[in-house]
Amino acid sequence: MTKVLVIGASGATGKLVVSELLQRNIEVVSIVRATSSLINTIGNYPNYQEILANIDDLSDQELASHLNGCDVVVSCLGHNLTFKGIFGEPRRLVTDSIIKLTKAIDLLKPDDKTKIILMNTTGNSNRDIPEKPPLSQRLVISILRLLLPPHVDNEQAADFLRTNIGQDHQQIEWVAVRPDTLTNESKVSKYKIHPSPTRNAIFDAAPSSRENVANFMASLATDPELWEIWKGKMPVIYNDA
Ligand SMILES: NC(=O)c1ccc[n+]([C@@H]2O[C@H](COP(=O)([O-])OP(=O)(O)OC[C@H]3O[C@@H](n4cnc5c(N)ncnc54)[C@H](OP(=O)(O)O)[C@@H]3O)[C@@H](O)[C@H]2O)c1
DSSP states (O other): OOEEEEESTTSHHHHHHHHHHHHTTOEEEEEEOGGGOOHHHHOOOTTEEEEESOGGGOOHHHHHHHHTTOSEEEEOOOOOSSHHHHHSSOTTHHHHHHHHHHHHHHHHOOSSOEEEEEEOOTTSOOTTTTOOOOHHHHHHHHHHHHHOHHHHHHHHHHHIIIIIIOSSOSSEEEEEEEESEEEOOSSOOOEEEESSOSSOTTTSOOEEEHHHHHHHHHHHHHOHHHHHHHTTSOOEEEEOO
């Protein structure tokens, strides 16, 4: 029986992932900051458990105890779009949380491999393939790397999974899901998944609704055949307009 730990669960996409999973009768544990409880917004689900904590403050041991029994982790963490969120600490919120999760999995040594699903971005390339984005995109991304710490954090989090966990880890499998421009819609619509971006992420970006991203992430968590297709990869999601 699948049990999923969601981090960044109080975010715009994280909430939708939690709802998608609960509607599929999946057991969900979320770690949210005390000011961001979801209990009042998502309704009363017996299969929902909430840990009020800042993931940044948890020790590896504490995180391991919350992770115990979960076979999937979904990260929808992202820096809040305020001056402090973008330029303040923790600068490596996403990367350090992913590293901490892998240490917690190592402490638990579960019998089966744990699946990590990371919410990433089309602004990041999969250097395993390798992808070569258009020159105009590469130029802008190199400037963003200098100016925007959250972009570097997103790149480093996926790089950690790609290079440190890799394709043949004893305990962990992963997928880094790459939406393009996040939008809010009223419901899930048709979407398409590609191994690599098919458009310029800066000058020809397309919508990827949060509802569709959450639906795809929940499907990855619950559908073993879909997982087999995308594990160790960085699928790109666009709305199918
Ligand atoms: N904007 C786009 O078009 C776009 C495109 C592709 C990918 N992305 C990426 O997608 C991801 C999610 O986006 P979103 O819009 O769904 O995110 P969001 O609504 O901003 O949610 C961010 C989540 O991270 C948590 N968080 C932020 N700072 C934290 C901290 N210091 N300590 C602990 N938790 C913290 C927030 O918790 P609180 O509720 O407690 O603040 C919230 O749960 C981000 O990584 C973003 O870079 C964005």
